[in-house]
Amino acid sequence: MSTRGTDAATSSRPDELSIEETPIPGLLVLHLPLHRDNRGWFKENWQRAKMVALGLPDFAPVQNNMSFNASAGATRGFHAEPWDKLVSVACGRILGAWVDLREGDSFGRVVTVEMGPQTAVFVPRGVGNGYQALEDGTTYTYLVNEHWSPAAKSSYTFANLADPEIGVDWPIPLARAERSEADLHHPLLAEVTPFKPARTVVLGASGQLGQSLEALLATTTGNAEFLGRDTIDLTRPETIDGYDWDGVDTLINAAAFTAVDAAEAPENRATAWAVNVTAVRHLVEVARRHRITLVHISSDYVFDGTREVHTEDEEFSPMGVYGTTKAAADELVSSWDRHYILRTSWVVGHGHNFVATMAELASRGISPTVVDDQFGRLTFSDDIAAAISHLLATGAPFGSYNISSEGPTVSWYDIATRVFELTGAAGSVCPVSTAQYLAQQAGHGAPGRPVAPRPTHSTLDLTRITQTGFQPADGDQRLKAYLATL
Template identity: 60%
Template sequence: MTEFGKDLTVTETPIPGLLVIELPVHGDSRGWFKENWQREKLRALGVPDLGVVQNNISFNDAVGTTRGIHAEPWDKFVSVAHGRIFGAWVDLRAGDSFGTVFTVELDASRAVLVPRGVGNSYQTLEPDTAYTYLVNDHWSPDAAYTFLNLRDETAAIDWPISLDDVEISEKDQAHPRLADVTPFGPRKVLVTGANGQLGQALRTLFAGLDHVEFTDVDELDLTADLSRARPWRQYDTIINAAAYTAVDQAETAEGRVASWRVNVEAVANLARVATAHQLTLVHVSSDYVFDGSREVHTEDESFSPLGVYGQTKAAGDALAATVPRHYVVRTSWVIGEGSNFVRTMASLAERGIDPSVVDDQHGRLTFTSDLAAGIGHLLDTGAPYGTYNLSNDGTVQSWADIAKRVYELTGHDPARVTPVSTADYYATAEGPIAPRPTHSALDLTKVTAAGFVPRDADEALRNYLADTAQ
């Protein structure tokens, strides 16, 4: 019988994310009323915002009607409008809780939030039972389900009415036992810009994980409408490693347009999708959002970009920060696979060329393996959302200092590197030259407090050169 007058409360269960919600029901001789789903009150009690897109009702004539066990690729809020059920849930997600069982009776005054991948089933205890559920994705014939047999001996659900005495569909009768169930996988992660320097490092970090997808500009146009580009409710995170990084070319008429499209329009599209579908957006930013007037930049410093590239990155940061679940990861002086400053200096040293290198720009290198690892750490630990500086640690150096160190580590005389000012270096350059920040070093206090300790830049440089020499 429905219990009237109790408080709205939420109770955790042995299945992670499966919550029991006690609902206040108000009634008199005429009937009763309840708020079945009240977003703000439930959020205040720790229930995640479901983002409901569909409401389904299953009417059951007879006592003992039994349905399940079905794990679906969406979250659902299960309640009863009329009657009473015995509900049984089995965690079919990959992980330590796989196979965990929870049961409880539901009437109009009790509901259950069922996470994606948890097997859902019920048995009616009264005639004319109306079983309702809110879901946060539209039903699709292409949706992937995971099933468990109602009679599974491992789950050993203690059904109030023997399964021998109830009506069960042929499909439900044919579902596998727990030992034969392939665990339900996690929501997907999409990495954009997957062929760039950071993208390649992310490929290495996530190697072997089937739920991580990689895409590049040839496969997914981020400047187009992305609303139907993917079944977004099946995703948890987008890592945006795509960027227009030709800082000098961005000062040209064509480059200015391209830079704004990739660094701003594309980010706006990703932010729109992430917000609409409650995804986490990881967006990679740059020291170029600052003018370099401060020797070390903190996360809360106001934007002060000098050139077009920096302006577009600042605009992209502002857009990404509108997403409720976001990490803006600000970095500098990136070194990874392919052409980069360290490889160029090592090649010049080997070929007997004595370069002139600027000595009035100061910062720290960021190796993409460390940048990728830092991003992975923020996601894995569920660090508070927001902006994080992320580079390698250690002594702040000029480009000339780093060039000398590359020459030294590769067995060449560092005196072959001639320090010059930025103005002198570009004095004879043809075409537009973007202004560079004088100081690019990033304060790493916040990311360190989040539990990620960046490697020393010189140690990372030594290892990088050793690896590339093999």
């Protein structure tokens, strides 16, 4: 598929900046107003605020390159590079041609645009570039968001300018064009190994959320890596800094020190801080350095629970060590623009959790004592994974989002009672206050075991995430489905 555009702006207002999409996903044509007077012209070649507002990715360029072409007919390409670029013309004219060399349905799709100073094109990584100078002394310039290096060039993907399957109608026939020796010998499209998509890295692969993410992303993302402590150990920041983050565009941190009671013990506080705060600082630094979208999981423990319902904008008021570390991590993650924080409560997933424990006690005919003065809603790890996937796939605004099941606020006693009811257990659940429960535990031989303070109210307001088009699942329906898997 080929599209030929011209430098005459297609916008009805050529004196205004405009951006149009093309048949190649992510390849955008920008029409740049030229402000002329008797001396020549002036243009805003890169204007972050205006361009991003119109839909250009905020691609954070770090290097500006220029290509001077002494004679008409100088032709370069096709080179697919491991970075994004914004190409424009300083003087003269070119034919720009792009072929999608990325793995996927759009592989081989072609777009051509004749360009002068009034046009620019945003080229996402993995799309092959080809350019032919149409006038002597043509200079074009491009901003890129990675520094060039010989090592980076080794990850280019190439295709042949003369490939009839690509089918670019070069204004100056290639037989009369000036090309490099390397460009003459690039492979035909049929021989090209497609450019791999950017990688998604998930930390905490063996945890409840990590397992849910692996089950989901393995079918929806062709280039996801799920890492455990053997690769990245959050107690050892050097394993974060030493990992190869090139080619990663999304990092999901599903790892944390989540033993809220153990975090209160003096011997564990440093470890909780190392995993939940110090490691997160290193992850934020990595994300900023490589422009990676960082997804981080937060907790209702960042609040003291005095409000019955918590919004994303509530000020932090943690009561214990775990809550303090999670609040500190949220502040760190928020310092990087490209972040999603998903705040959860009462997580249930694969492995040890409250619901699984109650189901086991019910099966053994044991009647547990459960607190009835802590209130909230369950959050199933599969739903957290689905929410993450939704935010990333839809390009929802960066920021913090609450996620839990939908439905009425309940107590832990209510949930335990419902588990016994749904499993047909013969026993029953005994309600008790938090203070009474702690007194009972102390009386059963564990007077010195630290216990973290719990928020009384953990219900999360779900308005913000539903406004993105995500529909949280009904809590009772999810509970039934989960129990059926045990």
